[in-house]
Amino acid sequence: MAEFKTIDKLHRRGLLFILSSPSGAGKTTLSRMLLAADPDIKLSVSATTRPPRPGETDGVHYHFVSDAKFDAMVEEDDFYEWAEVFGYRYGTPKGHIREGLKAGQDYLFDIDWQGTQQLYQKDQQDVVSVFILPPSLPELRRRLEARAQDSDDVIDGRMERARAEISHWAEYDYVVINDNVDECFDRVREVLDAERMRRTRQTGLIPFVRELMG
Numbered sequence: 001m002a003e004f005k006t007i008d009k010l011h012r013r014g015l016l017f018i019l020s021s022p023s024g025a026g027k028t029t030l031s032r033m034l035l036a037a038d039p040d041i042k043l044s045v046s047a048t049t050r051p052p053r054p055g056e057t058d059g060v061h062y063h064f065v066s067d068a069k070f071d072a073m074v075e076e077d078d079f080y081e082w083a084e085v086f087g088y089r090y091g092t093p094k095g096h097i098r099e100g101l102k103a104g105q106d107y108l109f110d111i112d113w114q115g116t117q118q119l120y121q122k123d124q125q126d127v128v129s130v131f132i133l134p135p136s137l138p139e140l141r142r143r144l145e146a147r148a149q150d151s152d153d154v155i156d157g158r159m160e161r162a163r164a165e166i167s168h169w170a171e172y173d174y175v176v177i178n179d180n181v182d183e184c185f186d187r188v189r190e191v192l193d194a195e196r197m198r199r200t201r202q203t204g205l206i207p208f209v210r211e212l213m214g
């Protein structure tokens with residue numbers, strides 16, 4: 001069985017896995033499920049000027065920063081991309097993403113369509129994007145209400161923006177409807193598994209095939 005071990009160890013380049021959706025469709029839920037189930041993918045923790053919600057921890061869900069700190073990060077070119085959403089700013093810190101990708105690390109991004117477009121412009125070959133749709137708009141509102149973290153005004157604002165966000169669905173590589181969350185999660189994992197197998201990411205294949213052919 002020694003040959004199979006060799007195949008397991010083939011080197012692979014990491015990927016940038018993006019989950020986007022209108023607010024309330026379930027991307028945070030799916031992200032948490034994925035991070036819990038898959039040790040090979042790491043969350044890219046964004047910086048934001050939005051205040052933390054109950055249950056959110058600084059450095060885990062977001063880096064919560066002041067406006068002045070965000071300005072300084074923009075000025076120092078610390079961001080891979082950043083965008084304004086719902087009146088707050090959100091950005092992906094550069095961190096060690098480039099080195100991580102080379103070493104085979106996958107990164108998960110919970111970012112909007114603006115961030116997705118910017119990542120495609122920077123690094124098309126490594127990006128895999130998935131758009132999560134709600135089964136209906138009344139169900140989307142029900143989920144925002146059930147989450148019980150926003151006032152009615154904020155929920156109205158999120159619902160108003162939902163149509164604009166959904167209009168970007170066709171810019172994504174994959175689209176999954178989040179009706180039953182477990183089924184949706186299975187679809188998302190299938191996408192990730194298949195994308196990891198892409199020939200162009202399996203950089204260890206060239207030496208492997210060279211050896212195979214003697």
Ligand SMILES: Nc1nc2c(ncn2[C@@H]2O[C@H](COP(=O)(O)OP(=O)(O)O)[C@@H](O)[C@H]2O)c(=O)[nH]1
Pocket residue numbers: 020021022023024028046047050081082083085086090091092110111112114115116
């Ligand atoms: N472009 C960009 N968007 C982000 C980033 N971090 C979060 N977002 C998006 O900002 C929006 C608002 O996020 P949040 O306030 O956490 O509310 P949510 O919609 O309930 O997840 C969502 O669409 C996120 O995907 C980031 O670093 N860059």
Ligand SMILES: Nc1ncnc2c1ncn2[C@@H]1O[C@H](COP(=O)(O)OP(=O)(O)O)[C@@H](O)[C@H]1O
Pocket residue numbers: 021022023024025026027028029030143144146147178179180181182
């Ligand atoms: N398939 C689903 N069916 C019912 N409720 C869901 C489903 N997926 C997510 N939810 C719930 O809907 C609410 C919004 O989901 P969340 O993951 O916070 O959305 P987002 O990150 O896209 O704003 C949460 O209370 C979550 O538990």
